[in-house]
Amino acid sequence: xxxxxxxxxxxxxxxxxxxxxxxxxxxxxxxxxxxxxxxxxxxxxxxxxxxxxxxxxxxxxxxxxxxxxxxxxxxxxxxxxxxxxxxxxxxxxxxxxxxxxxxxxxxxxxxxxxxxxxxxxxxxxxxxxxxxxxxxxxxxxxxxxxxxxxxxxxxxxxxxxxxxxxxxxxxxxxxxxxxxxxxxxxxxxxxxxxxxxxxxxxxxxxxxxxxxxxxxxxxxxxxxxxxxxxxxxxxxxxxxxxxxxxxxxxxxxxxxxxxxxxxxxxxxxxxxxxxxxxxxxxxxxxxxxxxxxxxxxxxxxxxxxxxxxxxxxxxxxx
Ligand SMILES: [Zn+2]
Numbered sequence: 001x002x003x004x005x006x007x008x009x010x011x012x013x014x015x016x017x018x019x020x021x022x023x024x025x026x027x028x029x030x031x032x033x034x035x036x037x038x039x040x041x042x043x044x045x046x047x048x049x050x051x052x053x054x055x056x057x058x059x060x061x062x063x064x065x066x067x068x069x070x071x072x073x074x075x076x077x078x079x080x081x082x083x084x085x086x087x088x089x090x091x092x093x094x095x096x097x098x099x100x101x102x103x104x105x106x107x108x109x110x111x112x113x114x115x116x117x118x119x120x121x122x123x124x125x126x127x128x129x130x131x132x133x134x135x136x137x138x139x140x141x142x143x144x145x146x147x148x149x150x151x152x153x154x155x156x157x158x159x160x161x162x163x164x165x166x167x168x169x170x171x172x173x174x175x176x177x178x179x180x181x182x183x184x185x186x187x188x189x190x191x192x193x194x195x196x197x198x199x200x201x202x203x204x205x206x207x208x209x210x211x212x213x214x215x216x217x218x219x220x221x222x223x224x225x226x227x228x229x230x231x232x233x234x235x236x237x238x239x240x241x242x243x244x245x246x247x248x249x250x251x252x253x254x255x256x257x258x259x260x261x262x263x264x265x266x267x268x269x270x271x272x273x274x275x276x277x278x279x280x281x282x283x284x285x286x287x288x289x290x291x292x293x294x295x296x297x298x299x300x301x302x303x304x305x306x307x308x309x310x311x312x313x314x315x316x317x318x
Contacts, residue, residue, distance in 0.1 A: 056091060057114055104136070233281075
């Protein structure tokens with residue numbers, strides 16, 4: 001039997017032995033390996049991409065699926081040798097360098113978010129990326145783990161010289177006057193966080209079309225998780241990468257059960273359609289996928305597997 005790299009990765013991943021991805025699995029507790037998840041560089045044709053971690057945070061397993069029972073979710077996680085009392089959410093930001101432009105995708109939760117986040121600046125430094133070189137910032141959506149880092153510790157816009165870009169539907173939904181009083185009480189803080197973060201920006205460029213925002217990088221509508229959630233497709237010399245934001249949250253849940261509805265999906269029906277759209281794009285066109293909350297660095301291929309999908313994560317070298 002000849003073991004291909006893909007077979008080995010599949011094996012490691014399915015058995016949970018792909019060890020930098022999770023703080024614990026089965027009865028093994030991994031030590032602090034955070035030095036392995038600062039940044040990850042690869043290229044898409046002529047475009048250089050660096051995944052930069054803003055850190056990670058835990059979420060309760062009740063956040064994984066509101067249309068599956070707790071027992072069902074727990075036993076599914078156990079099948080994958082994952083902890084059954086929480087799910088770890090990495091934050092894989094992307095820096096895309098093309099021609100004279102440097103585009104950052106999402107800014108992360110910054111130091112005001114919970115968990116072990118707020119690592120963006122430190123990890124940009126380790127990746128040898130000067131924060132002043134960032135010319136554009138694209139926001140996939142306005143949830144706090146993606147935008148709260150807009151304000152630095154002095155309460156100022158962290159990238160004041162950059163052009164911020166996001167979907168018009170997204171921006172207008174969150175910033176609609178009196179929105180905070182139209183949502184449930186438990187959701188009000190999330191609205192306030194979004195408004196507070198977006199109001200730090202003097203200007204935002206808004207689009208509602210599949211716009212090319214820097215050469216070789218297009219927006220694509222993947223709404224549902226939030227009203228105007230958008231993803232990006234990066235393409236160069238026949239190679240393509242899809243940066244899916246929160247359209248897919250974790251390879252072992254969203255890809256196995258695309259119809260599971262995460263607690264934070266604001267329009268569940270639309271979000272399922274967007275999840276399936278992303279999965280069919282990456283499988284049919286053999287695009288590389290980058291998942292914001294996937295185990296670091298969140299980069300890999302997706303293949304169909306029966307009625308669901310399987311993620312084949314990258315190793316350090318392809
Ligand atoms: Zn998120």
